[in-house]
Amino acid sequence: MELIILLGAPGAGKGTHALRLAEARCIPQIATGDLLRQQVREQTPLGSQAKEFMDQGQLVPDVIVIKMIQERLSRPDVARGALLDGFPRTLAQAEALSRVVPPGVSIRVIALDVADELLLERLVGRRSCPGCGAAYHIRFAPPKQEGVCDRCQTTLIQRSDDKAETVAPRLKAFHEHTAPLLAYYAKQGLLSHVDASQPVEAVYRDLVQQLAAQP
Numbered sequence: 001m002e003l004i005i006l007l008g009a010p011g012a013g014k015g016t017h018a019l020r021l022a023e024a025r026c027i028p029q030i031a032t033g034d035l036l037r038q039q040v041r042e043q044t045p046l047g048s049q050a051k052e053f054m055d056q057g058q059l060v061p062d063v064i065v066i067k068m069i070q071e072r073l074s075r076p077d078v079a080r081g082a083l084l085d086g087f088p089r090t091l092a093q094a095e096a097l098s099r100v101v102p103p104g105v106s107i108r109v110i111a112l113d114v115a116d117e118l119l120l121e122r123l124v125g126r127r128s129c130p131g132c133g134a135a136y137h138i139r140f141a142p143p144k145q146e147g148v149c150d151r152c153q154t155t156l157i158q159r160s161d162d163k164a165e166t167v168a169p170r171l172k173a174f175h176e177h178t179a180p181l182l183a184y185y186a187k188q189g190l191l192s193h194v195d196a197s198q199p200v201e202a203v204y205r206d207l208v209q210q211l212a213a214q215p
Ligand code: ADP
Pocket: 008, 009, 010, 011, 012, 013, 014, 015, 016, 017, 122, 123, 125, 126, 127, 135, 136, 137, 138, 140, 141, 196, 197, 198, 199, 200, 201, 203
């Protein structure tokens, strides 16, 4: 069983690469952001609790996210492994994850490094598929037909938190709470870095190369 964790700021490219990499390795992509948005859409109690934090660009409290991911990781499709996109995002989440991972599981953590200056344009230009989770960009990764997902033909949307005023708190939350995970995983010898400011294809190539190499 392998567990691959993509660590990176909002807009670094986690979803873009997670979808493709998970398909290539025949393991599920698990994106806590997608799971939370589904709860919001379905208007569940968890969704209504999470929504106020998401709308403000803040992290959803650990207890909520940890419970949700524990449930997801207990499903049978995770038997061969999983690609985690957007989780863990805090030290408490990383510690909770380490408690549920069975011994002998190979964990790889890849940091997608991008300077903050590039992220605003990536996020405000992002268009997302509510059907399959694919991410597009009006300039850097446009769909073949404007506004329509190449993979499942669903109409693309602009996420409500992908507006300029919500990007700043999201980046702040990343630096405050998630960036410390880089040292946490480096200390355990599990971390590799990829320069995610490159074009998409070059980032994917480096990601595959890093996964093939020793951490
Ligand atoms: P994350 O999941 O880390 O928040 P996404 O994968 O959704 O990020 O990417 C954010 C936006 O940036 C999307 O619009 C995507 O198309 C675009 N993008 C992703 N990687 C790159 C890249 N290497 N160069 C330019 N744009 C990119």
